[in-house]
Amino acid sequence: MRRLLLVSLTLTLSLSGAKAMAQESFRVELGRDGETIGDMRPVFLEFKTRPMPAISPTEVARRYQRLFDNSDEPEVRIDALNRLSNIQKVTDEDVSFSNEREQQVYRQALDSYESILDRGSYQGRLDELLYQMAKAHAYTGQAEESIDRLRQLVGLYPSSTLVPEARFRIAEAAFSAGDYAVAESEYSRVISGDGAESLKTKARYMQGWSQYKQGPSAWKRAGETFLAVLDRFSGETDSFRRIPTDDAELVEDTFRIIALMAADARGANSLAQWLDNVGGRGYAYLLYDRLADYYASNARYEGSVTVNRRFVDEHHNHPAVPAFLAQNVDVWLMAGRADRAREARADYVTMFSETDRYQTLTDSDRQRWQTFSRSLADYHYDQAEESAGDRKREQFRLAANYYRQLAPRVTGPGEVLRLSGDAFLQAGEYRDALTGFRQAAYDTSGYPGAGDAAWAAVALQRGALDSRYALSATLDDLAVEAERFAEAFADDSRLPGLNADIATRLLAQGRHNDALRFAEAAIAHPAASGQERYSAWLVAGEAFVVGESLGLAENAWRKSLALLESGQLPDKQGKDTESLQRQLASSIYYQGEQAAEEGRTDQAVAHFQRVESALPGSDIAVKGRYDAANTLLKADRWQAAINELNRFRADYPNHELTSTVSEKLVFAYQSSEQPVRAADELMAGAGAETPAWERQLRAAELYHQANAHNRRNRIYVAWLNGAEAALTPPDSGAHIRNQTMRQRLIAADVEPPKYRAELVEQELASRWHSEETLAWAGRAAMALAEVEAVQFADVSLQHPLGPSLEKKQQALESARERLAQAEQLGGDALRSEILFRRAELYRVMAQDLIASQAPADLNELEAMQYQMLLEEEAYPFEEKAIKLHAQNHQRLADGEFDRWVEQSLQVLAKLFPGRYDRDVRWMTWNEESNDGA
Template sequence: MKRLLIVALGLAVYVPGPAAMAQESFRVELGRDGETIGDMRPVFLEFKSRPMPAISPREVARRYQRLFDNSDEPEVRIDALNRLSNIQKATNEDVSFSNEREQQVYQQALDSYEAILDRGSYQGRLDELLYQMAKAHAYTGQAEESIDRLRQLVGLYPSSTLVPEARFRIAEAAFSAGDYAVAESEYSRVISGEGSDSLKTKARYMQGWSQYKQGPAAWDRSGETFMAVLDRFDDETDSFRRIPTSDAGLVEDTFRIMALMAAEDRGADSLDGWLNSVGGRDYGYLLYDRLADYYASNTRYEDAVEVNRHFVGAHGNHASVPAFLSQNVDVWLMAGRTDRAREARAEYVRSFAGESRYQSLARSDQGRWQEFSRLLADYHYDQAENAGADRRREQFRLAADYYRQLAARVTDPGEVLRLSGDAFLQAGEYRQALNGFQQAAYDTSGYQGAADAAWAAIVLQRKAVDGHYELELTLDELASEAERLAKTFPGDRRLPGLNADIANRMLARNRRDDALKFAEAAIAHPAASAGEQYSAWLVSGEAFVGAESYGLAENAWRKSLALLNSGALPDRQDEDRRSLQRQLAGSIYQQGEQAANEGRTDQAVAHYQRVESVLAGSDIAIKGRYDAANTLLQAERWQAAVNELNRFRADYPQHELAGTVSEKLVFAYQSSGQPVRAADELMAEADGNAPTWEQQLRAAELYHKADAHERRNRIYVAWLDQGDPAAAPPDSDAHIRNQTMRQRLVAAGVEPRRYRAELVASEVTSQWHSDDTLAWAGRAAIELGEQEAARFAAVPLQHPLGPSLKRKQEAMAAARERFMQAEQLGGDTFRSEVLFHRAELYRQMADDLMASEAPAELNELETMQYQMLLEEEAYPFEEKAIRLHAENHQRLADGHFDHWVEQSLQVLAKLFSGRYDRDVRWMTWNEESNDGA
């Protein structure tokens, strides 16, 4: 595990035991007396050093050893040992006794010490002698004797400078003997005495051990004691940043024993109590660290992690929090629990996710945060790829969140941003995914995958526009993104296909200008494939058609066809070619329409006729030919139109449009003043079928206008003959048409009596009339009446009178009926004429009766009587004649004067010469205004 101490400390903890303490030296000077108590040697009384003789140190040492062995004087023997020690120090050469010999020498030295004490006289200091004896006893394994001598020293010489070390040795002896309360007390005397700070620190350290050994009841005291040790080193080592090598073990052991004690007690809560009891310490975090280390080294991984979390929870803003959280990762890795290590990484990342917290981290900790974030992101991404449907989104979302956090804090975030976009996409967070791709593409510098990230954004937006993702994006946003891609990565080979796709989308929304812009970009791109160009040209064609730019559309269709015919598009079949040809033909045709609408007849006709060169025999080509003729008709270029129409009918006799050519030819002939040719066109057989009555009647009118009466009359007669003359026509137009035909036939002398009779009969029975039909029928009735009147006049009254009179009366009745029909039909128009003719019928009857011969067998008287009877029969007729003529005469009073009124006056003048035979001039009266006169 990573250690929190800046200076690395050893993990071994030396806890003195009874056996070891029996051989420990008095002076606990680590590094000088030896690393362990077993390595220490007794220290002898020091005498004043003298210069070394001019012989080798080994020879000098040999002589002093001989002196020790041969002398019987204790002082001499002690002095010899002292000098051997001085030689050893001065020369750094090994001039000491062997191990076996050394034990014998020290035992002999003890005898010398005892002898000096027994004698009671000694030129040196007795406290020092007692001290040396105690050490010699200790070295030779006589612990109790050694302690006795030390107690003797302390009791006899309390002011001696050797007392602190003596007391320390007495405390150690109690500790080794298991008298921990005594040891605690003795160590307390050392601490409160006159010894050096170093010795007091060691005493306080051992006092803490003594308290620890007394059990849980004394652990609070032990904790305070050990912290006092640490307090001293905290002050002297700049918060443990510069620990001398000689003190490193002690410091480390102090931390370790406190960790051990806390682990055996209440763990982190114990540390809390000890620290709180002294008001807290800056180095307190090191205690929690050692406790976590202790747990981890003893495979108590859960406890180790809990300690770290305990510290983080209580000291969330401490500078060591990142290290504690990081140690949790190490602990779980040590335990082989990669899952828990991953959770620890997540906790670390989560703890410093906020910007202020992250910025508070050291650079190395920031690097660790980035490392953990990437590991977690990659892990969840990998898990998502292999997860079931239920967990897939969740795992991708976690990965995406880690990638997104990490991207803001790494130097080169491009790849991380792209991965965040991909993970968000898989998680269904489409807006976040889009942001990730866009940032990777456009907000990073030097990212090699920027173009691919930009393309990923395009793909996402395109699917969103298509409705595959729950993300509201417009086509305009997709178009803007495409333009951004083109501006940033102009050489990207995917651009032509993208532009062609957007062009198609714009076209589908009838946004022709935008469609053209993207289509042109696709076509112009140097990397555009034949298929992409083909697609873009198709869009251009459609857009130009929609904008009614048919010339440009024609160019687009021709470009498309050229690509198709080049063989570069093997997957495109004949169906595409036929479709393009139809589009091309349509554009040419529409150019013809535009030219025609603008009055450019020649260009219109040329475009219409050009269609056939593109798609011969097609409906649109045939229609183009047809419309070329129509255009000529609209331009009133009659002969050219006639020629084109005739050519069209000759080329496409079976086409449905050929059936309308005749009508257009009729129009052209009529418009160009050729009614007979128009009529002939109407009368021509079509497909072996005779012309319809409608065509024939129209032809008859055209013949009538051209004065081709004979052709006209044949049609009239055939028409009138094919129906029942007595049948009522279906409508007013039919009635007037039929009456017109009859009138024209009468005027042409074709069976006039028949058609006059039909005129009168049809008009009398019809519910429809016009001024012309009434006048025609009225005139016909008069003419028929005149014919009947002539027949009436031609019937002679012969003897016997009865039969001839009957014939005469029948003829008169027929004439009278016609005249009455004329008056009925013509009204006031024919009244004068009808009155005259009717009056003349009666007058003629009267005259014919008076002129008839009497039977030859009558005598004169009978003849006179017969004549009188005739006069009586004739008189009523004459009276009726006079009355009718007089009625005609009365029309003068109403301002009516015409030929028939004058004729009636002439008749009246003959009948009543005295009254009517006057030399006057009859004229009509026209009452005019006098203009105010």
């Protein structure tokens, strides 16, 4: 296992000590007091901080070794040995004896030491002599003798500078002998003495071991002791950042033994208690780390992780927390527990997910956090793809959250954001998915997949509209999303299809202006496919129609048809083609209507006529032709309308509109003052939906207006003689119409007697009259009465008188009846003539009676009597005639004078010459001009 303490916590070491000492120099002085070695004073070294002398330490050591070998003086030999030892301490070079030689030297030295002690005289320090003797005993394997000399030194020379080291070696001996309590006590004396701090540190370290060796009951003391050792190094090494090489092993062992004790005790609890007892330490994290490391190296992985978690929980804000959490990942990986390692990564990520916590991490820790986050996100994403149901959604949700919190902390987060959006989408978190896609698309720079991310946002909005996703989205939301996509990715080949789709949706909502805007964008895109342009043109066409931009609508339909005919849309043939042709035809037709409403007749007619080229033979094409003629009619372009109507009838003889053409032709003919052609049109069948006689009667009226009396009369005669007239329900209009016909036939001399008789008969039988029909009927009755009077006058009275007289009387009654009809119908207008003709009937009757032939077999007297009888019979008639003519004469008093009054006066002049036969001048009486004269 790697060293977690020195590696994972980045504890560094720096060397000092030996190198620093190597910078000092020394010089050797020989032969200062004599010429020979025997005369010399002991060699001594003078330490100064100056350059080394020319002679090397090896050469000096060689000479001292030779001095030791050649001298017989114990003092000289001991001094030479001391000098050798000092030279070895101050140089990096190995100038000592070999191991075998050193053993021999120290055995020989012991004799010199004993000799000096026995003499009781020694020029040097006896404490040093005792120290060297102890050392010599130690080298020669005489441990007890060595310790005895050291105790002797301590007892005899308690103030010697060698005492601290002596005590240390005494304590070591006790430790080696397993007498740990004694060793603890002896080490305590070293610590409390005057020795160097380095020696005290070593003593404290060994004191801790002594306490440890005494068992768990002494571990509390051992823990505090070892912590004291670490306290010293912590201060001297900048919290263990720069540990001298010579001290590295001690420091390392101190950490190790504390971990060992804690592991054998109550683990992190013991460690925490020891630290609490001393008030805590800044390097506590190293102790926790070493304990965790110890557990891990002994395959106690759960314990290792527990220690790390204990430190994290109790030192939440410590800079080492990231390393501890990361170490848990490594521990579980060592254990082969990928699942627990993943949980450890999750702990790490969660701990520093908040921004303020994340900012406390070092660059390497941030990189680790990013790595962990990505691995967790990818893991849950992969798991989701292999799962189903609620687990699938939950795994995607976890992946999405990891991706989302990772994104703002990595360089180039586009792909991470897109993955977050995708994971949220599959987890059913659609609003978060939309945010992820948008951020990946628009909030990052240089991301190659930005277009796909933006498209995913669009697809999500569109799916929401289609109820595939439970996301509150409107068509406006999709439109805004699409416009943002278009602005950022104008060249994307998916854009025209999107715009076409949105245009179609907007059109369905009746938002024609917005629909047109998106449709035009789809059409204009260079990457638009035939299908996309086709859909967009359809929308544009509809929008143009609603906006009454009919010319643009026509263009849209033509473009759509062109795409169909190009073969680019094989699945859109047939029904679509027919529909588009109809749309095209309609747009042209509506242009015609629009132009007609605006009074642009020529343009309207042209548009109406163009409809047929768009959809030949269709109803709208026929209607276009029909409306072209109507437009000309409304514009009073009679001849052009007549020509168009005739062409329409010729081209579409069986169309339902053709039945109305004749009526329009009649109107056009009438309006253009062509009544005969109008009448001919009616006679040819104009208005076939109306009864034939009604059309013929209208034609007759038109013939009448054109003075085409013969054509008119044929219709009148046929009508009056037909059964239709008799079956027509009587009413005022029908009566006046029929009477007018009869009057016109009479005026045209078409069977006058017949139609006069019918005229009189119908007028008498009718409940409806007009001044004209009454006048016509009265005049007709008068004309008939005139005929009857002639017939009456033509009847001669012959013998035998009875039969002829009866016949003449019948003729008289007939004439009188007609005159009565004329009087009933004509009224005052015919009064004079009626009186005259009635009087003349009686006068003629009287004359004819008197002039009648007497029987041939009468004698003169009988003949005279017969004649007298005739005169008696004639007299009443003559009296009536005179009375009636006199009544006519009396009309003069009422200011009435006409030819019939005048004729009555002429008859009266003949009958009464004396009274009526005089020259008179009739003058009109004017009361106003009389002036009362």
